[in-house]
Amino acid sequence: MRIVLLVFFFLFSVPALALDKAAVEKLAAGEADERAAAVSALVAEGDQRAAEFLQAVAEGDVQTVEVKGVRRVFIVKGGQAVDALTGEKVDPVPEGAEDVVANNRLRKEIEGGLAALKLLAPERETRLAAAKELASGADAAMLPLVKKALEKETDAAIKPVLEVIAASMEVKGGSKEQRIAAIRRLADSNSPNSRTLLAEAATDADADIKMEAQKSLREVQGKLAWGERAGLLFAGVSLGSILLLAALGLAITYGLMGVINMAHGELIMIGAYTTYVVQVFFRKSDYFDWYLLAAVPASFMVSAAVGMVLERVVIRWLYGRPLETLLATWGISLMLIQSVRTLFGAQNVQVENPNFMSGGIQAFAGVVMPWSRIYIVVFAALVLFLMYLLLTKTRLGLFIRSVTQNRDMASCVGVPTGRVDMWAFGLGSGIAGLAGCALSQLGNVGPDLGQGYIVDSFMVVVFGGVGQLAGTVYAALTLGFANKFLEAVSGAVIAKIVVLVFIIFFIQRRPQGLFAVKGRAVEA
Amino acid sequence: MKRRMFVKQLALAASVAAIGLGSTSLYAQGKTVKIGVLHSLSGTMAISETVLKDTVLMAVDEINAKGGVMGYKIEPVVVDPASNWPLFAEKARQLITQDKVAVTFGCWTSVSRKSVLPVFEELNSLLFYPVQYEGEEISRNVFYTGAAPNQQAIPAVEYLMSKDGGSAKRWVLLGTDYVYPRTTNKILRAFLKSKGVAEADIMEEYTPFGHSDYQTIIAKIKKFASEGKKTAVVSTINGDSNVPFYKELGNQGLKATDVPVVAFSVGEEELRGVDTKPLVGHLAAWNYFMSIKAPANDKFIKAWTAYAKAKNIAGHKDKPLTNDPMEATYIGIYMWKQAVEKAKSFDVAKVTAAMAGQTFAAPSGITSTMDAKNHHLHKAVFIGEVKADGQFNVVWKTKGPVKAQPWSPYIEGNDKKKDEPALMAEKKK
Numbered sequence: 038m039r040i041v042l043l044v045f046f047f048l049f050s051v052p053a054l055a056l057d058k059a060a061v062e063k064l065a066a067g068e069a070d071e072r073a074a075a076v077s078a079l080v081a082e083g084d085q086r087a088a089e090f091l092q093a094v095a096e097g098d099v100q101t102v103e104v105k106g107v108r109r110v111f112i113v114k115g116g117q118a119v120d121a122l123t124g125e126k127v128d129p130v131p132e133g134a135e136d137v138v139a140n141n142r143l144r145k146e147i148e149g150g151l152a153a154l155k156l157l158a159p160e161r162e163t164r165l166a167a168a169k170e171l172a173s174g175a176d177a178a179m180l181p182l183v184k185k186a187l188e189k190e191t192d193a194a195i196k197p198v199l200e201v202i203a204a205s206m207e208v209k210g211g212s213k214e215q216r217i218a219a220i221r222r223l224a225d226s227n228s229p230n231s232r233t234l235l236a237e238a239a240t241d242a243d244a245d246i247k248m249e250a251q252k253s254l255r256e257v258q259g260k261l262a263w264g265e266r267a268g269l270l271f272a273g274v275s276l277g278s279i280l281l282l283a284a285l286g287l288a289i290t291y292g293l294m295g296v297i298n299m300a301h302g303e304l305i306m307i308g309a310y311t312t313y314v315v316q317v318f319f320r321k322s323d324y325f326d327w328y329l330l331a332a333v334p335a336s337f338m339v340s341a342a343v344g345m346v347l348e349r350v351v352i353r354w355l356y357g358r359p360l361e362t363l364l365a366t367w368g369i370s371l372m373l374i375q376s377v378r379t380l381f382g383a384q385n386v387q388v389e390n391p392n393f394m395s396g397g398i399q400a401f402a403g404v405v406m407p408w409s410r411i412y413i414v415v416f417a418a419l420v421l422f423l424m425y426l427l428l429t430k431t432r433l434g435l436f437i438r439s440v441t442q443n444r445d446m447a448s449c450v451g452v453p454t455g456r457v458d459m460w461a462f463g464l465g466s467g468i469a470g471l472a473g474c475a476l477s478q479l480g481n482v483g484p485d486l487g488q489g490y491i492v493d494s495f496m497v498v499v500f501g502g503v504g505q506l507a508g509t510v511y512a513a514l515t516l517g518f519a520n521k522f523l524e525a526v527s528g529a530v531i532a533k534i535v536v537l538v539f540i541i542f543f544i545q546r547r548p549q550g551l552f553a554v555k556g557r558a559v560e561a
Numbered sequence: 562m563k564r565r566m567f568v569k570q571l572a573l574a575a576s577v578a579a580i581g582l583g584s585t586s587l588y589a590q591g592k593t594v595k596i597g598v599l600h601s602l603s604g605t606m607a608i609s610e611t612v613l614k615d616t617v618l619m620a621v622d623e624i625n626a627k628g629g630v631m632g633y634k635i636e637p638v639v640v641d642p643a644s645n646w647p648l649f650a651e652k653a654r655q656l657i658t659q660d661k662v663a664v665t666f667g668c669w670t671s672v673s674r675k676s677v678l679p680v681f682e683e684l685n686s687l688l689f690y691p692v693q694y695e696g697e698e699i700s701r702n703v704f705y706t707g708a709a710p711n712q713q714a715i716p717a718v719e720y721l722m723s724k725d726g727g728s729a730k731r732w733v734l735l736g737t738d739y740v741y742p743r744t745t746n747k748i749l750r751a752f753l754k755s756k757g758v759a760e761a762d763i764m765e766e767y768t769p770f771g772h773s774d775y776q777t778i779i780a781k782i783k784k785f786a787s788e789g790k791k792t793a794v795v796s797t798i799n800g801d802s803n804v805p806f807y808k809e810l811g812n813q814g815l816k817a818t819d820v821p822v823v824a825f826s827v828g829e830e831e832l833r834g835v836d837t838k839p840l841v842g843h844l845a846a847w848n849y850f851m852s853i854k855a856p857a858n859d860k861f862i863k864a865w866t867a868y869a870k871a872k873n874i875a876g877h878k879d880k881p882l883t884n885d886p887m888e889a890t891y892i893g894i895y896m897w898k899q900a901v902e903k904a905k906s907f908d909v910a911k912v913t914a915a916m917a918g919q920t921f922a923a924p925s926g927i928t929s930t931m932d933a934k935n936h937h938l939h940k941a942v943f944i945g946e947v948k949a950d951g952q953f954n955v956v957w958k959t960k961g962p963v964k965a966q967p968w969s970p971y972i973e974g975n976d977k978k979k980d981e982p983a984l985m986a987e988k989k990k
Contacts (some may be wrong), residue, residue, distance in 0.1 A: 069725050097948065135854075140946060140956040141842045142725055145818040229787030236789060265784060272776040279774075382875025383607040385801055389836050390808075396839075397812050404780070407812030480773040480805040485605065489771055524777040529768040530738050 056090060057082055061121055064094060065101040065110045065137050073146050077178065080150035088154055090121055094139050095147045102134040110137075153179045156186035161195070168198040172228055180206045201226040208234050217249050224253035227260040268404035269525055270518075275410040277517025278417035279479070281510060282472035283490045284497035285420065288509040289465035290344075292498050293441045294458065296352055297363045300370040301494060302487025304466045307343055308336035308473025309482045310377060313386045326391040329474070336474040337467040343373075344466020348459050356458075370487070378484040385483040394478055409478045416475055420468065421510065427464070428506070437461045441504070500540055502550030511551055594633040594907060596621070596894075597640070597656035599667025599677070599688075604644025605771070608801055609886070610669045612830065612877070613691060614639060616887045617666050619868040620894040630898050631905065638662055646676045653677040657686045663907040664689065664897055666890060670799075671695060671741045678703070685909055689897065691889035693825065693847075695744035696967040697975075701982035702909075704896075704916060705937045706889040708848050709965040710748050714795075716942045717823045717846035718749060720957050721793045722756065727821060729793035731762040733782050738767040742797035745825070749795060751971035762789065772802045775809040783813070786820050794822040803827050807835050810843070817842025817946070828884040829951065833876065837951045848925060848940040849888040850953045855926030861891065862924075888924050892938065895921050896931055927962055934981035937965030 057078055064075040079087040093099050093112045099121065101110045110121040111130055118127040139147065148170060155167035164186075171179070183206065187199045200222060207219035220238060223231045235257060238250035283305060290298045312332040319328035347369060355362045390409060397407040428434035436457045439447040448454045476486070493516075501512030516536065523532035544550075598617050600610040621635045629635055638660045642649040649668065656662045657680070664687040668674045671694050681688050681702040693708040720726040732753060736742025746765055753763060764785050766778060786792035798806055803824070810822065823844040829851050832840075851862065862883055869877035896919045901907060904915035916931050923929040930939045939962035945953025968975040 097954070136954075138946075138954045138956060140725060140954075141727055141817050141821055141844075144842060148818065229783065232787045233789065261784075261787070265780065268780050269777065272774075272780070275776065276774055378603070378607075383603070383611050385608060385804065385833065387833060387835070395812065395836070397814060405813045407809070409808075409812060410776075479808065481801045483608065483801060489773060521777055525781070528766060529772055529778065533769055 056086055056122055058122055061090065061110055062108050065099065065121075066103075066108060069142070072143055076143065076146045076150055080154060086124070088151060091147045091151055093121075094137060095144050095151075097136060097139065099137040100130060100134040101137050102131050104131055149179065153182045156182065156199070157189070161192055164190070164192070165195050165198075168195050168202065171202050172198055172230065197225075201228070201231065205231060205234050208238055213243065213246065216246055220246065220249045220253050224256045227257065227264070229261065232257050232261060264404045267400070268406075269521055271400075271404070271406055271410075273518035273521040274414055274514070275517070276521055277514035278414045279472075279476065280493055280497050280517055281513035282413075282417045282420065282475055283469075284494040284501075284509055284513055285424065285506075286465040286467070286469035286472065287494045287498050288501075288506055289437075289468070290462055291495070292504050292506070292509065293437065294461055294465075295359075295503075296356075296462070297359050297366065298352075298465075299363055299367040299491065300347065300373060300487075301469055302489070302491035303370045303373040304340045304344055304469035304487070305473040305476065305490055306377065306482075306484065306487040307373070308340045308470030309388070309477040309486055310381065310386070310473075311336040311339040311470065312474045312477045313381075313388050313482055316388055326393060329391060329394075329478075332474055333471065336470040338470075340470025340473065341463040341467030344469070345459050345463040347466075348462040352462065353455070353458060370491075374484045374487075381484070383484065385481045388477040388482050390478055413475045413478065416471075420471055424464075424468065425506070433457070433460060437464075496537075496540055499544065500550055502552040505550070505552045508550055508552035515551075592629075592633050593636045594630060595636045595638050595660055595662045597638050597653075597660065597662035597665035597667065599640060599642060599649065599652055599656065599665050600669065601644040601673075602639075602641040605800060606644040606669055606673075609830065612874075612884075612887055613666075613669070613890050615868070615872070615874055615877075616865075616890045617894060618872075619864065620891055622868070623864065624894075624898055630901050642667075642673070646670075646672050649673045649676045650680050653680045653688075654684070657681075657684045662686070663901075664912075666691070666894060668692070669886070670739075672739065674698075674703075675740075687897075687909055687912065689890075689893035691893055692886045695741045695748070696969050697744060697972070699935055699937075699967050699980075699982045701913065701936070703936060704893065704931070705965070705967070706893040706896075707886065708940055708942075709937055709967050710745060710969050711966040712848060712940050712942055712963050713825055713846050714745050714749055715752055716959065716963075717825070717844070717944055718752065718795065720846075720944050721821065721823060721844075725957070727791055727793065729821070730758070730790035731785065731788075731792040732758065732764070733785060733792065733794040734763065734765045734797075735778065735782075735794055736767055736797035737772075737799045737802060738769055739799075741799070742767065745797050746795075748969045748971045755971065768798065768802065770800065770802070773805045775806045776813075778806075779809050779813050779815060782820065783815065792820050794820060796822055796824040797826060798824070799826045801831075803831050804835050807832070807837075807840055807843075811836070811839030814839075817844070823944070828886075829882040829953070830884050832947070832951045833880075833882065835951070837947055838949050840947045841949055843947045844944055844956075845947070845953060846942065846944050847885040848942060849883075849885040849923070850925075850943055850945050850955060851883045852945070852948075852952045853924070853926055853943070853955060855924065857922050857926060858924040860924070861888070883924075889938075892921050892923050892929050896929075930962065932964060935965060935967060936982060937967055939964050 060075040060078040063071045064079070067075060076091065079091055090112065098112055098114050099110060100113050101108065109131070111118045111127055111134065112121050113130065118130045119125070120127050152167040152170040155163050158164055180203065183199060183203050187203055190196050190199055204219040204222040207215050208223065220235065223235055232254065235250050235254040239247060239254050241247050241250060286304065287298065287301050290296050290301065315332040315335050316328050319325050351365055351369065352362060355365060394409040394412060397405040400406045428437065436452050439452055440454050440457050444454055497512045497516060498509060500516065501508030519536055520532055523535050527535070598614050600614045601607050602611055602614060618637055621637050624630060625634055638656060640652045640656060642652045653665065656665055666689045668677060668690050669692050674690055677688065678700055682700060686702060688703045689706060690703055691706050693713050696709045721729045734746040734749060736746060750763060766781070768778065782794060821842065821844055823846060825846060827845050828847060865883050866881040869881045896916065899919050900912050900915040904911035906912070917933045919931040921929050925941060927941045932939060941962050942959045943955050944957040945955050948954050968978045968980065970976065
């Protein structure tokens, strides 16, 4: 229909048809109900300019003003104003023009209307996106449009989505047979929206409808429950990978070298701030989306450098004196926090996610896995793998292990233990920096960032067993899962307490952690 | 024991100092008057409170430039209670007994206010408290320039219940685990029940301070929302936990058109660190938004922008932001000035009496009035939707200023409590 109209216009080269004036004016300056009606009127008009106008309203690009009793409406985009009715350029916009505010209700109406229009678009992608948009709940008034789209639709991916949309509209109204058919069709769907509709239908006065709805509801709920379980599993893996990243550096500095480094959290924080600085450099360029590629090595280097300086200046004088190390590094952590606060301010800084990290993928029914978390799980695995290679396959790794196991002996056979200490500490700090880079994509970047992770990191290392990398991995994942499952059952506050209590008991029973280092190395 | 010793010593030191300097430098000769500024400049609350200190200093500069208060130059005494609640009380005592401040502007969290309250009552000094809070308190020594629950929480919920707000039927009450969210949610629960919302249609969730992983919470909200009718979330999450909460909300694709989230502690400043594009449409309820179009607001923003540039305030010098507690602070200090000039004295009792009925053309575009009795401001309520640039679109507002009800009628036994602090004053005598 729209295409026919467009063809008609082109054939006769009529200047663009004016929009429904009353509807545009009502949408710009009417009461709430009038505005909703105006949206429907404009959608029904169905031409390109109506769609553009609605889009502009939804995005807040429309201004309106009343001059001498005449209401004028403009679309203002990128500093250029166009009269919404005539399409003529307006320069300048008359004084006193006010923004046309679209609230959630209006935006939902507009989005629904636009999506319904797009169902007939020639491009497959547009149609699919529009169908998905409508699937999250659409106005029943769109039913004729959806049905028409359904008749024309041939694509195997889009058709079922449309069928569910049509069914969800028919569940509420229509004849009994239609409703029952719709309810049966909804049983195949796995969207949370269908559950809402079926739950409503399950309380229907009609016994047949009630029974059918309950049957369908059970099926949908079964599918959704699997999705929820999978979602929980993913949440556990995600938290586990974050704990792992935060604790991996500590596993080297504390686990292998025995340095109680209270400034570990601040090394994470420095990594996050480095990411922020890199991001600021990239903000003006066209390659903004790729800033992480530069931020990852940068955060590693900066944190590693800070760590090595710390080791050379403070920590190496305190080897074998855990209490002094603890106090000294704690003091350093305060200094680092304060200096970052002076440099960047007490406020959190804004680290924007690159586009590919935003949003998520609909993996199961009703469960969205955010891209940022998926990438961080992959990143953690990668870091772990590289560290494993470094520790087992390289000369530096060999030296680190030998110094850990028997410092005197290593020294005797010519290992430069002092320098190895420095490199090892640098490595641990650098990995903390990587953790900071990853964390900046999920949470806050502020001077206190590290404080929230220091306890968790120590918990993971101690739980896993000091001096063991494998233990750290298992501990991080175990704690991640335990936290998330408990959270789902009891709420976040209780979950945190239960996990802490569990660890206290566990450490009492098994002070050496999950995996104990055995043999002569223990005494060293 | 130790603390008492310390206090004694402090009082001694203060009196010595007063003999030495007080008589010459204070009030009499140089014509200066000291005011206290009691906001955390370090620790977890620094994020929110630092700008309030700067707001006080800006207002002081403005007032001094125009000849001060009754010809007295204001001299601000800034202390840092470091987000440490007991330290708030100590610093307050120091300000009052040692620095002899005429009035103090300070506190953000309710727990810090509760900590300084006995000090202000014992030493009979004045505190101006600029943040929205849970009510359940009226002190003769405190003026509350932030919102009481009926000036923020209740109207926001009413809006979401209305057709324009999406006619929400099911409610998630989500908050940080401490006194303000718990009390507010208690009030809201009673309010929702009075509106006929069933117990099963309310879900209450709390997270610890600084919680950063909202995956399961949002999964829970999604599940709850799909189990019945239109759902809305009321968030009293405080501090920087809001950033990961909103990031997760955006990433998980929970759109405002499906499940709107209305927040009571999220303003322009809190959204500074968040990519707001996926959050368009989520709501906040306040008594002021930076985006409000009013001449008084233009003036306020302009003054703040210039001040932030001149003083090189981190963050604000490049991207100046104003928010509700800043406005409340600003109103408070000007009202105090007006009251002093009306009373022609810095005396606490006289200033308190003169505060009743003070008015000020607030940046929010209304004329704010101090209630004659209950020490709270009459305020207009605004509900805003987040825009892509981190500002708010005002989608609903009250017709005019609303009188504060510090004793919420939705908490049992409050109907017997008097809407003025006289009761407490009598108790003291």
